[in-house]
Amino acid sequence: MSERNSHQQQSRAHREEHREERFAVVFAGYQRPWATWIAHRLESRGHRAALQRWDPPREVPLERAIGDLLLAPGRILLVLSDWFFALGPRPEEEWSEVLRGVVAENADRFAAVNLTNRALLPATAVLEPVDLWGIGAQEAERRLLARLGLPAGRPARELPPGPGSRYPNDPPAVWGEVPRRNSRFTGRDDLLNDIQDLLTDAEPGAAVCALLGMSGIGKTQIAAEYAHRFGADYDVIWWVNSDLRGTQREHFGELAPALGLPVGSEPGERIRAVRDALRRGEPYGRWLVVFDGWDDLEGAGELLPEGPGHILITSRNRAWSTAGATPLDIPGFQRHESTGYLMRRAPQVTSAQADEVAAELGDIPLALVQAAAWLGESGMEAAEYLRMVRGGELPGPAGLDGTTGYGGHDGVPRSSLTSWSILINRLRNDQPHAVELLSLCTAFAPGRIPIGLVHTLPAAELPEHLAWLAGDLPTWTRSLDVLVSYSVFTGRDTRATIPGEPGPGQESVHMHRLVHDIVTRLTAPEERRLYRKVVRRMLAAADPGNPQDTTLWPRYAELLPHLEPSGALGSRQERVQETVLNCLRFCHASGEFRTGIALAEKVRARWSELFAPGHRRMLDLTAQQGNILRSYGSFRTAYELDRAMLEQLQAPGPDSSGSFAATTLLAATSCLAADQRYLGQYEEALRAQRQVLDTALRLFGPDDHITLNARHNLGVALRLLGRYAEGYDSDLETLRRREALLRARHPATLVSGISCARDLRLMGRYQDALARQELCARLHVQVLGPQHPQTLRARHNLVLCERRAGVPQDIGAVMAGLLEHMEQVHGRGHHATLGILVDYGNHAREHGDLGHARDLIAEGEAGFRKLLGPAHPLTIGMLTNMGLVLQTAGERAEALTMFESAYAGLAATLGPDHPSVLGCALNAATGRNFTGRLDSALALSRDNLTRARRALGADHPLTLSCEVALAADLRAQREDEEAGKVEQDALQRLTRTLGAQHPHTLSARQRVRPYWDFEPYLG
Structure with missing residues (x-):
């Protein structure tokens, strides 16, 4: 080829690479952040992008609406999601017909990105959508450019910050x-x-x-x-x-x-x-x-x-x-918004009636919220509601405004206490409904009282003289106003506790402890018993029924203080008992372990008087109490509880068959398997967990929450046994199903995200693990808060991912801050705190701070020994960390003793091919080499490499460390030719697997002897 032709080809390639293209980015309303990010990235590459929100009315044929998109210049990029195919809405057949017709005929004009992990319509294959779900910003941009056929090597321009400059998967910091x-x-x-x-x-x-x-x-x-x-x-x-x-x-x-x-x-x-x-x-x-x-x-x-x-x-x-x-x-609602809202909340209201109500209320949202709540909850006819509104019998929006009065204080003189008594007795004569409402409040705990929960009860469940509480809203409001005006209530609040609209059912008041005590003493004993019964029913009716849903946690936090004062802990009503159990489940899910332990002990004391040990309620209580104790770190206590429960269930009896017995036996077996994992009985736990999963699949199918929990626990059991790839497959299946059935931000889904990232890290896929865990940690902070126990676990895993991936930042400072947060939430002796303490110590040793490292690791080892006993695999593995500190300090003989003890102890407990045993063997070979035991060091290194390749694969970082160590032991024996070949193979694999600049690769190139530190992990 001539020089001139080569130059012409290069010029054409240069023009092709730098030509400007035009794109119309088409999206459904909720996907605007994604559309703006895509447009931002295209513009940064020198292209032109126009945003087009697309929501054609139902009456416009889809074929015409899609055809109109072709009028835009350039190519059309569709941002696909669940929202996109819900536009209209339109039947799937209509979408499929248009995709196979108009879109297929203009395939060169259309492209698509996919933002969901759910299956799209089969006909969308013509769009060849690229999947942007669950990946980081760099990978998303690479895939976007590849799908559009744009050169990825073209340098991006620096655009000013603005809409679209942040990646939509990244929550605010x-x-x-x-x-x-x-x-x-x-x-x-x-x-x-x-x-x-x-x-x-x-x-x-x-x-x-x-x-x-x-x-x-x-x-x-x-x-x-x-x-x-x-x-x-x-x-x-x-x-x-x-x-x-x-x-x-x-x-x-x-x-x-x-x-x-x-x-x-x-x-x-x-x-x-x-x-x-x-x-x-x-x-x-x-x-x-x-x-x-x-x-x-x-x-x-x-x-x-x-x-x-x-x-x-x-x-x-x-x-x-x-x-x-x-x-x-801010104007009021448009009329169609008003009527649509009313009709959704109150199905009995017709379009004409909704229009009349909206006109009467001036399309004011808060008034419509109150009207819709009232009509929807009471089932009242719209005509009757309008009659009452026009007649002044119902409050307007002002009736929802909070009012603040002044309450009493502790230590007031007796004359003031007497005046309270006089006031309440006077109200009893003049405002009997107000006193009934006030007396009802004494069955709650003092302080903030969610009095509006009474509206969750049907009138039939109230005593006859209290039926007005559920049906007479004007009297309810007047009674509250009287009590607030007399400062009996020191505050009144109508803000929603859970997502939704303010309304009567969300109303709360604040009652000072002193006033609460006075009114309690002025209420007759038989009346107190009656009011406590009513409040128990209120609490049960207000139970949302899903303690795992983070959006409902404020409601459970609202119910929790009132269980004991209302007598709910000793109630014989099944609805109330279920509410008590749900509050225990909330304590576990939200990380309120101390509160949950105290509550469970109180419940056990009451229920032991009501039920036999094998009663289903006692079994349910034991399961929840065991979960909380286990999460709190009381493993042995949880084990004894769960073992006794399982023995009770396995004993033959009249209730030992049936679906409930099978489900309860399944739960008990799963609980005991969890205890066994924490106590180091890994093989036993795996066998039990497989049995649980097989039974759950047979009884409930793959998508039931019991099955998903069982599959998650199976992943934990496999991971503890070092079977990381199997664990990852199990955890990934759980994650996908939870994302589809729950939501991406559900706590259970987030737990699966941590598990998958942990698996990837242990498999040696450090960058993949880091990419997944970065997003997972940010979502935890946003959904659960920065100091929730599960968030702390996510942050801990993130810092380990960063450390293994060789992220160039001050990880030590991050670990120090995380340790402080762990101690605040769990205390110094909790296993989660001890875990970050040890990992921080390993990092400190690695960076030369031997004194600090020795203190941290010694404290961690002592803490785990006290918590788990000296024979637990985790306690044994801790010895190798102390050995590394001693070896770095020059105390080689003492270090070798630690290495050999850890190696022998874990090999006897976990078997010779467990990754932790391979890591301890790596350190033991080093110790032997450093103390002159060259023959045994070489023999151990050869055997260890063979086992590592079989257990982890030839390219796993631990396997490659074993290969580098073998090269060092070969050189020590002057077998230079073999050492060179082994070393060359290890370096090539390290470069390919981790990259040329990864710390492990650089250390191996500099012939620094590799080591392995033990990460304490209980599951």
Whole structure:
């Protein structure tokens, strides 16, 4: 080929690589963050991208709607998700017909990305959608460019931060006090888009939007929905309740520690530090601060931040237009939104009736919320409701406003106590309904009382003289108003405890302990018994029935304090007993282990008087108590409880057959298997767990939660036995099913995410493990909070992934902070705290801080010895960590003793091919080499490499460490030719597996003897 032709080809290739293409990114409304990110990445590569939200009306034929997309210049990129195929909605047949027709005929114009792990319509194959589900930003961009046939090597331009610059899978780094997303949020799409445009188009430092409108118009709901819908555009989202100045300043100042600013607790100091950090955009430049309910503008200039982020204010004060904010008037619902909302909440309401109710209430969201709640819960006819509203018999929106009075205090003089008695006796004569309501409150614990739970009861379950509580809303409201006006209740709140609308069923009051005590003593014993019975029924009716759902945890936290005062712990009603068990399940799921242990002991004391040891309720209680004890670290106590329960179930008797007996036996076997895992009985646990899974599959099928839990536990058992690949297959299957059946952010799904990342790390796939665990840890922080026990486990696994992947950052500082959080949540002696303590010690040794490493590892070893006993595999394995410290300090003989003890002990316990045994053998061979026992070192290294290749594969990092060690032992015996071949093979495999710059590869190239440290893991 001539030089001229070669130059022409290179020029054409250069032009081809740098040509500009145009794309229309088509998406359903909820996928705007993904669409903007895709457009942002395309524009960074020099292409042009236009966003097109696509939601054609049902009456427009799909073929025409798809055909209209072809009018756009360039190529059409469809952002596919569950939402996309729900547009319209339209039947699958219509979608399939259009995909096989219009789209197939124009296949060169269409492309697609897929954001779901669920199966798409078969006809979408014509789009060849590329899967962006569950991967990191770099891999997602690589796949996007590959699908579009765009050169990945073309350098990306640096675009200014803005919508789309953050990867949608990355949750905000800081998320503070934002109300939970309202699953019934209706309409407002155009308004939300207007807010985003207003904020993003503003000049830097001037992005302040004030949502203005009357009370009840929905300002707070809109602000909360904006934070959730566009959260992917921000690194920080912080919510500040601003109805009271003191509360506002305190909440705003709490952003300082969330940003990691080194300030004290004084509010003024914190506020100054926060404003300065936001102004500089450090540590985060993409931030959103929401000030909710800021009506008093006095001192706004001292608090309102400036900088590159965005500010959203909700207010009734129109003066914000003169205070630097861009005002945005919030109208009521559009009529079709009002009627649709009413008809969804109250199915008995017709379209015409909904229109009449909406007109009467002026399309005001809060009024409609109250109306819909009332109509839906009571089943009242719309005509009757309208008659009562027009006649003034029902409260308007103002009836939901909180009112604050003044309560008594401890240590008041006797005359004041007497005045309380006089007041209550007077109310008994003048306002008997108010006193009935007040007496009902004495069956709750003092403090915050969720009195509105009475509306969850049908009138038939109330005593005749209390039936008005469920059906007479005007009397209910008047009674509450009387009690608040007399300061018997020191506060009244209508904010929803769980996602949803405020309404009568969400109402709570605050009752001082002193007033609670006085009223209790003024209530006759027979009345107290009656009221406690009513409250027990209220608590049972208010039980959401799903303690695993994090969105319902506030409700369980609300019920928990009232179980004992209401007598629920000793109730004979099955509904109440189930609520007590669900509260125990909540304690376990939410990490409230100490609370759960105390509650379980109280329940056992009461139920032991009601039931025989083998009764189903006692068995249920034992299962939950064992779970909590196990999670708390009381393994032996949990084991004894579960073993006794299993023996009870296995004994023949009249109740030993049937579905309940089979299910209970399954649960008991699973609990005992978990105890066996924690106690180091790994083979026994695996056999029991396989039996549980096989039985669950036969009885319930693959998608039942019992089966999924059994499969998850099987993965744990396999991992403890070193069968990492098998464990990964099991855990991945569990993860996929949980994502499909629950949701990506469900705690059980997140646990499976940790398991898969841990498997990948133990399999030596460090980068894959890190990519998965980074997202998993961020989701844990967002869903469960930064100090939830499960979040701490996710963060711990993340730092181990970073360490194994050779991430160049100060992992020691991260470990120190994590250790502090572990100790705060669990205490110093808990197995989770001991685990991070030991891993921190291994890191300190690795980086030369031998004194600190020795202290940490010695404390960890002593803690595990006390917790598990000297013969537990984990306690034995800890010896090799101390041996590494001694060897680094030059105490080689003492180190070899530790290595040999760990190697022999674990080999006897776990078998010679377990990865932990291979790691201990690696260290023992090193110890023998360093103490002159060259022949035995070489023999052990040869045998160890053979076993590692068989157990882990030739390319596993531990196998390669064994190969590097063998080369060193061969050189020590002057077998240089074989040593060179072994070393060369190891280096090539390390470079291919981990990369040329990975610390393991660099150390091997420099002929640094490899080592293996023991990670304490209990499952």
